Amino acid sequence: MRDIRVHDISKVFPNGTRALDKVGFELGAGESAVLLGHNGSGKSTLLRCLNALERPTAGRVEVGGINLTSARGASLRMLRRDIGVVFQRINLVPNLSAFQNVLFGAMGRQRGLLGSLSITASAEDRAFAMHCLERVSMAHLASQRADTLSGGQQQRVAIARTLMQRPSVILADEPIAALDPKAGQRVMELLWSVARDEGMTVICTLHNLSVARIYGERFIALVSGRKVIDAPAAKVSDADLKALYADADTAEDDGDAPGLSMPQAVNA
Amino acid sequence: MRPAFPCHKPSTLEKPAMNQPSQYRDMPTRVATPSIFTWLILVIFLALFIQGLSGAGFTPDRLLRGAGNLGSFFAQAMPPDFSRIGPIAKAMYETFQMALVGVTFGVILSLPMALLCARNTSPAAPVRVVCRGTVATLRTIPDLVWALIFVVAVGLGPLAGILAIIMDTIGFCARFFSERVEEIRPGPSEALASTGAGRMQVITGAVLPEAFPSFVATSLFAVEKAVRSAVVLGLVGAGGIGVELNTAMTMFRYDQALTIIMIILVVVIGVEQLSSAIRRRVL
Numbered sequence: 223m224r225d226i227r228v229h230d231i232s233k234v235f236p237n238g239t240r241a242l243d244k245v246g247f248e249l250g251a252g253e254s255a256v257l258l259g260h261n262g263s264g265k266s267t268l269l270r271c272l273n274a275l276e277r278p279t280a281g282r283v284e285v286g287g288i289n290l291t292s293a294r295g296a297s298l299r300m301l302r303r304d305i306g307v308v309f310q311r312i313n314l315v316p317n318l319s320a321f322q323n324v325l326f327g328a329m330g331r332q333r334g335l336l337g338s339l340s341i342t343a344s345a346e347d348r349a350f351a352m353h354c355l356e357r358v359s360m361a362h363l364a365s366q367r368a369d370t371l372s373g374g375q376q377q378r379v380a381i382a383r384t385l386m387q388r389p390s391v392i393l394a395d396e397p398i399a400a401l402d403p404k405a406g407q408r409v410m411e412l413l414w415s416v417a418r419d420e421g422m423t424v425i426c427t428l429h430n431l432s433v434a435r436i437y438g439e440r441f442i443a444l445v446s447g448r449k450v451i452d453a454p455a456a457k458v459s460d461a462d463l464k465a466l467y468a469d470a471d472t473a474e475d476d477g478d479a480p481g482l483s484m485p486q487a488v489n490a
Numbered sequence: 491m492r493p494a495f496p497c498h499k500p501s502t503l504e505k506p507a508m509n510q511p512s513q514y515r516d517m518p519t520r521v522a523t524p525s526i527f528t529w530l531i532l533v534i535f536l537a538l539f540i541q542g543l544s545g546a547g548f549t550p551d552r553l554l555r556g557a558g559n560l561g562s563f564f565a566q567a568m569p570p571d572f573s574r575i576g577p578i579a580k581a582m583y584e585t586f587q588m589a590l591v592g593v594t595f596g597v598i599l600s601l602p603m604a605l606l607c608a609r610n611t612s613p614a615a616p617v618r619v620v621c622r623g624t625v626a627t628l629r630t631i632p633d634l635v636w637a638l639i640f641v642v643a644v645g646l647g648p649l650a651g652i653l654a655i656i657m658d659t660i661g662f663c664a665r666f667f668s669e670r671v672e673e674i675r676p677g678p679s680e681a682l683a684s685t686g687a688g689r690m691q692v693i694t695g696a697v698l699p700e701a702f703p704s705f706v707a708t709s710l711f712a713v714e715k716a717v718r719s720a721v722v723l724g725l726v727g728a729g730g731i732g733v734e735l736n737t738a739m740t741m742f743r744y745d746q747a748l749t750i751i752m753i754i755l756v757v758v759i760g761v762e763q764l765s766s767a768i769r770r771r772v773l
C-alpha cells in the first residue's frame with residue numbers, strides 16, 4: 223500500500239512547452255482518482271512523472287513516502303517495481319507471445335538478464351503469468367503473437383502484464399481509448415475490480431465523461447498544464463466537466479493565449 | 491512576390507475566394523529553382539565525368555580490340571578443363587568456409603557494437619561517437635585492403651581472409667543493426683523500464699526480439715557479400731579459390747580458369763537463392 227504525494231510539480235520540455243504548471247495533490251493509499259483534461263493538457267506527462275519516465279523540472283513526487291524525483295539506479299528500479307503503468311498506446315513487444323509479454327511484468331523482480339524469458343522463467347512465474355492472463359480472460363490466447371491480437375485483447379494483455387508486476391499503485395493512461403464501448407467497459411471493470419481486491423492506489427486518465435462518472439470517486443482535471451478541478455466526483459457538476467473541453471482549441475495551441483477563460487476552480 | 495496570374499483582375503468581392511491565388515504569399519513555385527550549390531555540384535560532376543572518360547582511353551578502337559581479345563580468351567578457354575575439379579572444388583569449399591566463419595564472428599562482434607552505436611541503447615554519448623567512428627572506419631577500408639594488411643600480419647592463407655571478412659562484416663552489420671535498433675518504437679522499451687527493468691533487461695526483452703528478424707536478414711546479406719569477397723581475397727593470397735584462379739590466369743590456363751569461374755557462379759547464385767529463401771521465412 224502506497225500513497226502518492228505530488229508537490230507542485232512543473233514540467234517544461236526542452237523545446238519550451240510548459241506541459242505542467244505547479245500541479246499538486248495527494249492521493250491516499252488504496253484510493254482512486256480519475257484524471258481529466260483536453261488533448262495536450264498534460265495528463266500523460268503527469269502520469270509519466272509519477273513513474274519517473276519523465277522528470278519534473280520543479281517540485282517533487284513522493285510515492286509511499288519515498289522521493290521518486292531524486293531516485294536513481296537501483297533505488298529507482300525498486301520503486302518502479304511497485305508502480306504499474308498501463309499506457310495510452312499499447313506497448314507490447316509485437317513479435318512475442320501474449321504469455322511472454324506478461325512474463326516481462328516480473329522483470330523488475332529479477333536480477334539476471336534471462337529470468338523472464340519464457341524458456342528460463344521459474345515455474346511459479348509461469349504459473350502466475352497464466353493466472354494473470356486468466357484474470358483478464360486471455361488465457362486461451364496465451365501463445366498468440368501480441369501483434370496479431372485485437373486492440374482490446376492487447377490492452378487486456380497489457381493489464382495482465384501490470385498484474386504480473388504486483389504493484390501497489392496503478393497509473394492508467396486512457397486505457398480504453400483504443401477500444402470499442404463494450405471492450406472498454408470490460409477493461410474498466412477489470413481494472414477497478416483488481417485494484418479494489420488488491421487495495422491498489424489508482425490514477426486513471428479518461429476522455430469519456432460518462433465512463434468517468436461511473437468509475438470516478440474523485441476527479442482531478444487539468445487545463446493547459448494547470449490543475450483546475452480536484453474534488454470528490456459528487457461535487458463536480460457536468461457543466462464543470464464540459465467546460466474543461468470548451469476551450470480546448472485555444473488551449474492546445476497556446477496555453478498563454480489572452481482571453482482564455484478557465485473553468486471555475488472547484489476544490490474540496 | 492511575383493504575380494502568379496498577371497492577367498487576373500483583382501476581385502472586388504468581400505469574401506476571399508478560391509479565385510484569388512495571389513493571397514497565398516508562400517505558395518511554392520511549380521519547380522523549385524536550383525540553388526547555386528546544385529549548379530556547382532552539377533558542373534563538378536560533368537567535369538570529372540568527361541575527364542574520367544578521356545583518361546580511361548575510352549575509344550571505339552580500343553573497345554573493339556578488347557572485344558577481340560575477349561573472343562580469343564573464350565576460344566582458348568573452350569572447352570573448360572575439368573581435370574582439376576577435385577582441388578578446385580576443395581578450394582571453393584574453403585572459400586565458403588572462410589566466408590561463413592568470418593561472418594559468424596563478425597555478426598557476434600557486431601551485436602554489442604551496434605548496441606553501443608544506437609542512440610536508444612548506447613550508455614553515453616562519447617561511447618556512441620567512438621563506436622560509430624570505429625564502425626565507419628572499418629566500413630571505409632575495402633576488404634581487399636584488409637586482406638593485404640592481414641596477409642602481412644598473419645601470413646598467406648585463409649586466416650588472413652577470415653580476419654578481413656570479420657572486419658568487413660562488422661563495418662556492414664554493426665551499421666545496419668544499429669540503424670534497425672534506432673528505428674524501434676520506444677513504447678515497449680519504456681513499458682519494461684516502467685516495471686523496474688534495468689537497461690540490459692530492456693535490451694534483451696524489448697529491443698533484440700523486435701530487431702531479430704532484421705538482424706537475420708542483414709546477416710544473410712553479409713554471408714552473400716562475404717562469399718563474393720572471399721573469392722576475390724584469394725587474389726592477394728588470403729586463401730580460397732581466388733588463389734587457384736590467379737594461378738590459372740597467370741599460367742594462361744584459360745580452360746581451367748573458366749571451370750573456376752563457372753564454379754564460383756554456381757556457388758554464389760546458390761548462396762543467394764538459399765539466403766533469400768531463409769529471409770522470406772524469417773520476415
Ligand SMILES: Nc1ncnc2c1ncn2[C@@H]1O[C@H](COP(=O)(O)OP(=O)(O)OP(=O)(O)O)[C@@H](O)[C@H]1O
Pocket residue numbers: 235236237239240241259260261262263264265266267268310
Ligand atoms: N517529449 C515531449 N517534448 C516536447 N513536448 C512534449 C513532449 N511530450 C509532451 N509534450 C507536450 O506537452 C503537452 C502535454 O502533453 P501530454 O501528452 O501530457 O497531454 P495529454 O493531456 O496526455 O494529451 P492527450 O489527451 O492527447 O493524450 C502537449 O502540448 C505536448 O505537445
Ligand SMILES: [Mg+2]
Pocket residue numbers: 265266267310395
Ligand atoms: Mg496523453
